[in-house]
Amino acid sequence: MFRITQYLRLLARAAREGDFPPPATPRGPAGDDRPAARPGPVVIWNLIRRCNLTCQHCYALSADHDYAGELRTDEVFTVMDDLRAFRVPVLILSGGEPLLRPDLFPIAERAVALGFYTGLSTNGTLIDAPVAARIAATGFDYVGISLDGLRATHDRFRRLDGAFDRSLAATRHLRARGVKVGLRYTLTASNAEDFPALLDLMRDEGAQKFYFSHLNYAGRGNIHRGKDARFAATRQALDLLFDRAWDAARRGLDEEYVSGNNDADGPWLLHWLQRREPTLYARHGAALRQRLQAWGGNASGDLVANIDNLGEVHPDTMWWHHALGNVRQRPFSAIWSDTSDPLMAGLKQHPRPVGGRCAACAHLAICGGNTRVRAQQISGDAWAEDPGCYLDDTEIGLDGSNPRTVLTTPFRSRRTVPVVVEAGAGA
Numbered sequence: 001m002f003r004i005t006q007y008l009r010l011l012a013r014a015a016r017e018g019d020f021p022p023p024a025t026p027r028g029p030a031g032d033d034r035p036a037a038r039p040g041p042v043v044i045w046n047l048i049r050r051c052n053l054t055c056q057h058c059y060a061l062s063a064d065h066d067y068a069g070e071l072r073t074d075e076v077f078t079v080m081d082d083l084r085a086f087r088v089p090v091l092i093l094s095g096g097e098p099l100l101r102p103d104l105f106p107i108a109e110r111a112v113a114l115g116f117y118t119g120l121s122t123n124g125t126l127i128d129a130p131v132a133a134r135i136a137a138t139g140f141d142y143v144g145i146s147l148d149g150l151r152a153t154h155d156r157f158r159r160l161d162g163a164f165d166r167s168l169a170a171t172r173h174l175r176a177r178g179v180k181v182g183l184r185y186t187l188t189a190s191n192a193e194d195f196p197a198l199l200d201l202m203r204d205e206g207a208q209k210f211y212f213s214h215l216n217y218a219g220r221g222n223i224h225r226g227k228d229a230r231f232a233a234t235r236q237a238l239d240l241l242f243d244r245a246w247d248a249a250r251r252g253l254d255e256e257y258v259s260g261n262n263d264a265d266g267p268w269l270l271h272w273l274q275r276r277e278p279t280l281y282a283r284h285g286a287a288l289r290q291r292l293q294a295w296g297g298n299a300s301g302d303l304v305a306n307i308d309n310l311g312e313v314h315p316d317t318m319w320w321h322h323a324l325g326n327v328r329q330r331p332f333s334a335i336w337s338d339t340s341d342p343l344m345a346g347l348k349q350h351p352r353p354v355g356g357r358c359a360a361c362a363h364l365a366i367c368g369g370n371t372r373v374r375a376q377q378i379s380g381d382a383w384a385e386d387p388g389c390y391l392d393d394t395e396i397g398l399d400g401s402n403p404r405t406v407l408t409t410p411f412r413s414r415r416t417v418p419v420v421v422e423a424g425a426g427a
């Protein structure tokens with residue numbers, strides 16, 4: 001996840017006070033000058049696969065029926081204890097639709113009691129006033145509600161008339177009870193035109209967070225990858241997102257903007273700053289770059305993890321076709337620390353062993369080589385360049401003689417599309 005607002009607030013402060021702070025090395029408790037112990041990963045936990053909707057871009061390929069073999073409550077509690085001991089800071093409870101799980105609230109109450117930052121990722125259609133009150137009483141730190149566009153677009157994406165109205169009502173019920181709410185939006189060619197209006201809706205509704213997701217190639221999102229907004233539309237959308245986040249940062253608004261599934265957003269922020277605020281870029285561009293490098297881009301398999309409804313552990317939610325082990329057989333902490341799996345070994349490597357234009361890119365230290373599952377879904381090679389990178393050669397420091405080696409194609413089936421290697425391609 002790329003925390004746009006975090007950087008733009010620093011920039012707004014630097015514009016006011018003249019000083020852009022360098023990244024801090026995390027330290028231990030007060031008086032202890034040693035580096036702090038490394039935290040565990042943020043865990044996105046798909047507790048249930050069942051969903052009352054069948055969205056076009058669902059990575060979980062969920063449907064409205066029960067799935068056999070899902071983790072029982074006591075098993076979830078056991079895993080949670082291990083996660084806590086492993087210094088996992090954040091649990092995002094997801095699905096399917098997590099509110100369909102009868103024990104969701106006991107699970108969430110335990111997560112809060114154990115000290116996790118506890119988030120809920122939901123389609124919002126099941127949140128009426130009593131459910132919102134229960135969410136507030138449970139102590140969720142954050143609720144993310146998916147909206148794919150305005151009414152007509154959203155209902156078409158969600159394949160349910162009235163889904164938009166129900167999700168919007170959920171936002172209002174939660175806000176009325178003081179729960180932090182964010183809108184979650186995935187850009188595709190079919191909903192790009194609603195994006196500006198959704199940003200306005202966020203502000204009008206008092207939602208405090210906007211999560212902008214690029215389409216990733218997993219589940220139904222893989223099948224629909226042919227509709228992925230082309231690079232020009234992506235760049236335009238990101239410029240608008242950065243403009244809005246910059247406006248909020250300078251005005252000190254309680255609005256947070258983040259993006260996900262495309263770590264090229266980090267380098268693109270530098271390009272945006274250079275074009276929009278050349279004086280600030282000249283003064284603080286180097287310090288911003290340093291900060292972005294400290295972030296380091298894609299963290300799947302390292303500081304981001306996924307547990308699915310059956311207890312299988314994956315490098316992130318887009319890697320459901322690659323299981324690392326099951327929490328019924330081995331603790332999560334043991335599975336996550338095990339680098340005998342070549343994919344995990346590569347994901348934990350710094351820099352990652354990426355090829356093509358990613359290997360030659362001037363921004364590799366910021367972006368981390370981006371989203372490996374996209375490379376794997378298109379080419380069969382998890383270490384090929386990311387075909388979802390929307391920066392051109394000049395923008396990544398190449399002279400234009402390195403044509404793309406992996407080209408995005410419409411969905412057929414996994415591993416049937418050969419790597420396209422053109423003469424003069426990079427390493």
Ligand code: SF4
Pocket residue numbers: 263264267357358359361362363364367368369370385386389390391396
């Ligand atoms: S070329 Fe690769 S490393 Fe560079 S910005 Fe694009 S995706 Fe990231």
